[in-house]
Structure formats: C-alpha cells, structure tokens
Amino acid sequence: MTLTRQNKFFIALAFQLLVIFAIMLFKVSVLKGGDDILLTIRPVDPRDILRGDFVTFQYDINEINSSDFNYSPLRNGDTVYVPLRREEKFWRASCCVIKVKPVKGRTVYLKGRIASGGDQAGGNTDSFRKPSARMIRVVYGIEDYFIPEGSGSAPGQRFDNAYARVTVDESGRAVLKKIYIDGEPWP
Numbered sequence: 708m709t710l711t712r713q714n715k716f717f718i719a720l721a722f723q724l725l726v727i728f729a730i731m732l733f734k735v736s737v738l739k740g741g742d743d744i745l746l747t748i749r750p751v752d753p754r755d756i757l758r759g760d761f762v763t764f765q766y767d768i769n770e771i772n773s774s775d776f777n778y779s780p781l782r783n784g785d786t787v788y789v790p791l792r793r794e795e796k797f798w799r800a801s802c803c804v805i806k807v808k809p810v811k812g813r814t815v816y817l818k819g820r821i822a823s824g825g826d827q828a829g830g831n832t833d834s835f836r837k838p839s840a841r842m843i844r845v846v847y848g849i850e851d852y853f854i855p856e857g858s859g860s861a862p863g864q865r866f867d868n869a870y871a872r873v874t875v876d877e878s879g880r881a882v883l884k885k886i887y888i889d890g891e892p893w894p
Contacts, residue, residue: 734882741874743884744791744798744815748871762852762886764871768800768817769850770842773824776804781825781843788816788879789845797870804845811877818879819845849873849883869893 710718748764768789773781788809790801798815809816824843849871872885886893 733880736876741876741880741882742815743872743874744793745796746871746873747797748869748886762854764850764852766847766850766871768798769844769846771800771804771845773841773843775800775802776843778806781821783821783823783825785821785825787819787821787845789819791815791817791875808878815875816879817847817875817881819847822846847881849881852883852886 746766746768748766768791771789776787785806788805788807790803790805790809791798791814792801801814808818822844824841852871868890869886869888871883872887873881873883875881
C-alpha cells in the first residue's frame with residue numbers, strides 16, 4: 708500500500724497531536740496525584756528573546772554535596788532520587804540521594820538528573836572510590852517558568868523573598884504550579 712502525500716500529512720499531524728496530548732496527560736496526572744511542596748528559588752536567566760517570556764530558576768535543592776549521595780561513581784546524566792525533608796514552611800534536600808526508585812513511603816522524593824559535577828561518561832568506573840566532597844548540580848525539569856504573554860516581564864531584583872509551589876507525585880515527578888514573591892502569587 709502506497710501512502711499518498713495527503714495521508715502522510717495526516718499521519719504526521721496525528722503524531723504531533725499525540726505527543727502534545729501525552730505531555731498534557733503527564734502534567735495532569737502529576738497535578739492530580741501529587742503533593743504540594745514549597746521550594747525557595749532565585750532567578751538565573753531572566754529572559755530570552757528567542758523563547759519568549761520566561762524565567763529560569765535555581766532552587767536550593769539544585770546544588771547537592773557529593774557526600775549526600777548513597778552511591779559512587781557519580782556520573783553526569785545519571786537519574787537520581789533526592790529525598791526532601793520539611794523545615795518549617797519549605798522543603799530541603801535531605802541526605803542519602805539514591806539511584807533506584809524508592810519504595811512508597813512517608814518520604815517525599817524528587818526525581819532528577821545529574822547535570823554537572825559528576826564524572827564524565829566513560830570516566831572512572833571504580834565503584835569503591837568515595838567521591839571527594841564537591842557540589843553536584845541536579846535538575847528536575849521544573850527550572851523554567853513561562854510567563855503568560857502580555858502579563859508583564861520578569862521581576863528582576865524582586866526575587867529576594869521568592870518561592871515556588873511544586874506538585875510531586877509518588878514517582879518523584881514534579882510540576883511547577885505557581886511562583887510567589889513576598890507571599891503574593893506572581894505574575
């Protein structure tokens with residue numbers, strides 16, 4: 708059976724719509740089945756002309772000391788699960804970052820990926836080597852926040868007292884829900 712040009716177009720369109728639907732379904736499933744936590748933030752990159760109105764945030768939990776990892780070697784690109792503990796209003800990274808998905812329990816975990824600070828792929832494979840104390844950067848996929856078009860620009864220096872409401876499901880997947888500055892929703 709030969710596909711006509713029109714059929715190829717509809718297949719390509721259907722595939723794109725399927726991908727968009729899958730992304731939306733993922734976000735909705737996390738928002739419906741997750742727990743809300745508050746994380747402190749500070750802006751890193753306030754604007755990009757090519758990507759529109761958005762802000763990139765640095766969370767306190769993005770930088771983790773290598774001594775808090777429960778395995779070695781630490782490689783860039785590895786998936787990790789970062790346990791969180793509540794300290795008053797906000798959540799902070801706890802010790803014993805692990806590489807395997809944790810069993811359901813009372814601890815809240817965020818699923819992340821080592822972005823930098825680990826060994827390069829194919830580097831030292833000595834699993835008995837204890838890593839020297841250094842900071843490991845972990846990303847969770849909640850670092851970018853897109854601002855609704857026409858609602859204002861990035862707040863610049865107003866992020867002294869800022870935090871984010873994030874929903875985390877039992878698998879550690881997270882969705883950024885809302886940004887707050889001085890206790891008020893933004894934008």
